[in-house]
Amino acid sequence: MLSAGLPQGAVPKLERPGPLRERVYEALLELMTTRALRPGQHLVESELAGQLGVSRQPVREALQRLNTEGWVDLRPAQGAFVHEPTEEEADQLLSVRTLLEAEAARLAAADSDAVGIAALEVLCAKGEQAVAAGDMDLAVATDTAFHAKVMELAGNVVLAELAGQVDRRVRWYCTPVARRRGTRTWIEHRSLIEAISSRDGQRATEIMRSHTEHARGAYHQRDES
Incomplete structure (x- = not known):
């Protein structure tokens, strides 16, 4: 579970220009690419928002986009999980x-x-x-x-x-x-x-x-x- 926390220093700073949802998307994608967020890990919107210092809305939008692109699996009644590649x-x-x-x-x-x-x-x-x-x-x-x-x-x-x-x-x-x-x-x-x-x-x-x-x-x- 994400509640165990991300590795120290793993959370990127959201300082680049552009829409907030885009910056959150890029941050989450980088965390998954580097496996700070591991395949199969449960992604809780509120906890991600707290880690990134944003509201839940841009996190929700980013997760939906990541789901469309195959990086995240959205499971009914369970939530979002980092995709586990076959x-x-x-x-x-x-x-x-x-x-x-x-x-x-x-x-x-x-x-x-x-x-x-x-x-x-x-x-x-x-x-x-x-x-x-x-x-x-x-x-x-x-x-x-x-x-x-x-x-x-x-x-x-x-x-x-x-x-x-x-x-x-x-x-x-x-x-x-x-x-x-x-x-x-x-x-x-x-x-x-x-x-x-x-x-x-x-x-x-x-x-x-x-x-x-x-x-x-x-x-x-x-x-x-």
């Missing part, structure tokens, strides 16, 4: 991710310049440091930023929009396996940077496809001892 749901999304990311890597290898390569190097170093420090939240956030940068370097707006639609769910699925993957993620990223820098589109495609498939496999094995 293995099939995760597998389908991670399969689509592989297709999008592999194509982005190929395009990035064709179009990237020295500035883009340097940006990937900086993110890779940041991710390696996060893993070494045991900061898995930062490691996942940096991994997301790394993949977003590859997508940006690909220069295909439609591809980037499609990838953006699955980005948060990828983070949601991959957060629990970040520790399992550990340094392997960043070794693969280093190989990808080398392929992109060499303008080897075929190699970049192969590395990214293998990389995303490894993450997919780790997700399905996450509960094994």
